[in-house]
Amino acid sequence: MSDKKQVLLDIRNLRIEGYTGEEWVPIIKGVDLKLHRGEVMGLIGESGAGKSTIGAAAMGFARDGTRISEGSIEFDGMELTTASEAEKRALRGSRIAYVAQSAAASFNPAHKIIDQHTEAPLHYRIQKRLEAQEDAMDLYERLRLPNPKEIGFRYPHQVSGGQLQRAMTAMAMACRPDLIIFDEPTTALDVTTQIEVLAAIRDIVDQFNTAAIYITHDLAVVAQMADTIKVLLKGEEVEQAPTEEMLQSPREDYTKSLWAVRSYQRPQQSRPEGEKPVISVQHVDAAYTGGVKVLDDVSFDIYRGMTVAVVGESGSGKSTAARCITGLLPPSKGQVLSNGEPLPPNYLNRSKDQLRQVQMIYQMADTALNPKVRISEIIGRPAQFYSGLRGADLKHRVDELLDLIELDPSKFYNRYPPELSGGQKQRIGIARALAAEPSFIICDEVTSALDQLVAEGILKLLDRLQKELDLAYMFITHDLATVRAIADEVVVMQNGKVVEQGPKDEMFTPPHHPYTDLLLSSVPEMDPNWLTTLLEERGVENVGEAADV
């Protein structure tokens, strides 16, 4: 980034405060940001880093309950912190545009997509209606939307998520702004859909030489999109460098630790000889009320001491398979065996011992723990319920479990879940599962709601517990990095069917089933040229329709 280029956005010593109901607390603690014309800057950081807040501030916008307390935001020579609402409004949509995380919620359900698209150009009298519509169709085509002439005349709910996200990017481009803020535009999408949106966004930003701030928590994604990367932590800047440099030689320890997470991998294990599987799912079909079939002839086995990862995109049926095993959704055909014995299909008909055998750890630790119950009781209840422990024995057992999950019993025994951090809550969830002394645990996306560092800690803990207690895990996930890190065997699901299964090493070496191939190749990698190479391999033309149906 040479200094000869003109500075478009200059944020100096920005401080933003948020209202907690009692007092104003700092969210952004003095951040500087300099963006040149045509430059794409990636803002990355974990949740609570203040990325989105800075993104909104770049438009001179403070969300309800926040205020800009100090600093200056200069956009193309105009100071936004002191500008009037009308002056700032005149910039929005015309010179600075915004692309939100959830396109489905950010499009107004009452109007056609193209009418929302042309709103800004008509308002600013840049184009006449027909011109604006022509231009919208042209942008749709450039963003490789199917039927660009026709798609704009649909209502938002008639279009798929990936397409909507591209339509929103087109809408942001409508007035050819100087700057676009992308606020986690692909986070809500499946990996295979994400690719197309990423490619489309990158191309269009290139074509019009638009400057952009790209906000995300995904390093691999930002590596594809940005010229420069700025790393944030708790409202402060950690470091900033050009993308290549940042990826190859990060300076700060925090950045290094973020990079290092991806390298964790444990050795693969093979099935124990001559044993029956702990859980065996045999030719299971399942349907929800209304008759929609969500599982179709699903079979897989899970052996003692092993981790089987079940991967697939949303709607693939991986969580439904777990519900069939736990008995929450009795299968309409087929059965589930535990150590060779069939389990009653409905959990209501299972014995205490059968219930004890199968435990679950949930994705959202917030909703998995009752906020009004003390930690001691959350963990103690299963021990009391299944093993009949009381009094001192029970307390001893709870302490033991807390030790097992590396939390200090004296500190946590009497606390309530809302007082704990996300990682600590997830550990309590694990302890509750262990308290039942199970042989098999279902881990449902246990790390996807956590920041990467914390997630790695949880994975290592689960790995250690598995070795110590000889547990079998069923690991439901959409994240292939997690699969690589922890799985012994992999089951790939799509549309309620198992498309491929086998040991992890085999799964990650070709040849694959075409869907597995698509899934594997769609996972962004840290190499900044990954997207370009991938698109060349696939051939840009057919990228559009591959999975986005």
Place this chain on the structure above:
Amino acid sequence: MSVFVIIYFACLIASSCLAAYYEKRPTFLTLFSLTLISFVLGIVGGVPALRFVATAAGLLAFAAGISFAFREFIVIIAPANISKEVRTAPLTAAFGMFVIFTYAIAGIFAPWIAPYGESEVIASAFAMPDENMLLGADQLGRDMFSRIIYGARNTVGLALLATLAAFFMGAFAGLLAATKGGWFDQFMGRFADVIMSIPSLIFALLMLSIFGPQVTVIIVAVAIIYAPRVFRLTRAVAGNVVVMDYIEAAKLRGEKTWYLIRKEILPNSTAPLIAEFGLEFCFVFLLVAGLSFLGLGIQPPTADWGSMVRENATMISFGEITPLIPAAAIALLTVAVNFVVDWMLFRSSGLKE
């Protein structure tokens, strides 16, 4: 120009200046616009209009003062966790709490507070107030003030009992429906819909016409009418809790329905349920008052606010304000409860907007 008018404007202008000096923008705007409006009011309505404004402002200031003092009082005597909550309560909520507290005292200690018995005839019909009778006598010559005090016990007590009955029926069914789900849930939901599609007052009148206006009938009727509303809300609140993963975990552990309700669902629904109790009480109270106004509530000679209004309504045509006092008592308590409920809802929703 009377002295009153001079003092009136002097006070307004002085306090506006003070507000401006201390940079209290909204206060200043209010006071100064009141000054300007008063010019017009004074010209159009003369001194009485200004007196009215002054009285209203005085009453408002008095209420604010009492509310503030009462809030400080609670903050000091309440245990730490409660006083922390109360400290942030708006004045309206403090006012509400104060009124509820006063009514409770009046209701509980009615026989000691009231100077005369509930149905004791002590004067001629519609006697004017004198040193013995603060508010004069009613249509049979009974002391109005004493009857209002007793009314606090009878009317509020009846409404409270009826609300409790409705609340327990509705909340229990709601929790059960949310936990059990399935056909039971469906059936109860439909059933509640049907009951709720009969307007409450109409349904009450129907039942009272059949079973006669007795206290027990009123309580049962109100319980039947309002239980579905409580059911709906409890079902919705509990419905949000039931989808939580910790409920699924407890179900998969093999816990029984009763444990689920008691240990997992109820503790997470109390805040909205308490607020709902206040809200339901307001509806029930107004319904019961309406019924007794129609002569179908608590039967004479028991003192009851609604019927007192009806019995003394003729005095209104002579420009007397006394018959409206029981009605005002009903309105004041309902407002008070609503103020407190508003605050609790605001707190439990966590809305900061």
Place this chain on the structure above:
Amino acid sequence: MGDLLGLVAKRLGFGLLTLLVISVIIFFMVELLPGDIAQAVLGQGATEENLAALREQMGLNKPAVVRYFEWLGNALTGDFGTSIVTGERVSTIITERFINTLFLAAYAAVIAVPFAVTLGIVVALLRNTLFDRVVNVLTLTSISSPEFFLGYILILYLAVKTGMFPAISSLRPGMTFWELLDRTFLPALTLVLVVTAHMMRMTRAAIINLLASPYIEMARLKGAPPWKVIVRHALPNAWAPIINVIALNLAYLITGVVLVEVVFVYPGIGQALVDAVSKRDFPIVQSCCLIFAATFILLNLAADVAAILTNPRLRHPK
């Protein structure tokens, strides 16, 4: 479009079913009387002959189910039987009064609905200002006051003390429309006060709820001016909640009308109902209840159907 019609038909069907169930409740609740209606009407001192005669006259000798279907069939053709007290036909007592009640309710609604909805939107836009707080306290007070309290205050100040309007809304034939409006002004105003407060608060809540949607933030970030955010982005999605609010409050009107009619001695169906209840004139009570319930259900039905019809997701299916 098929989905939409299906939904509407389903909703209509459910409304009719509800009405049927309610007619069953209204009819059979009277059957719960200790003894029977004849006994209840004539009291304990009645002779066997008198009782038998009344039973014969009211058709009580037939089984209840048969009588229910007769009653329902007749009610559908506008025949509600005869009053036990006066022997008059119920339909002649009720018809004119029903029209009077509808007039009063319509009078109040015509003032209240536009006023409340506009005020609700304005207050939602000015939320958390002093104006909002003051309106909040005022409407809360209005909601919390029994209708008869408001009614008597209006009588005291607008009729007795100043003599601007008549305190009693008796009607006589041959009144001009203007006279009619003047006569019924106070009861209508009472209803307006209560209903406006309810409706305004609900509209405010609905609009504020809507303004929190991401697409409203998006519209603001696209540079749309505030009026355009409201008119173009909020209102098209606000119709369903607003229609619901209106219907709900017209239902409040129905209940409120009973008390207001008694306060102002207005010859409406509500007063007839209250009279009949104290005289235990069951045919009139049943008919009035049925009419009130039917009106209530029809209003809700209309609101639901309107909400379905204005929902863009349902209007333009995939």
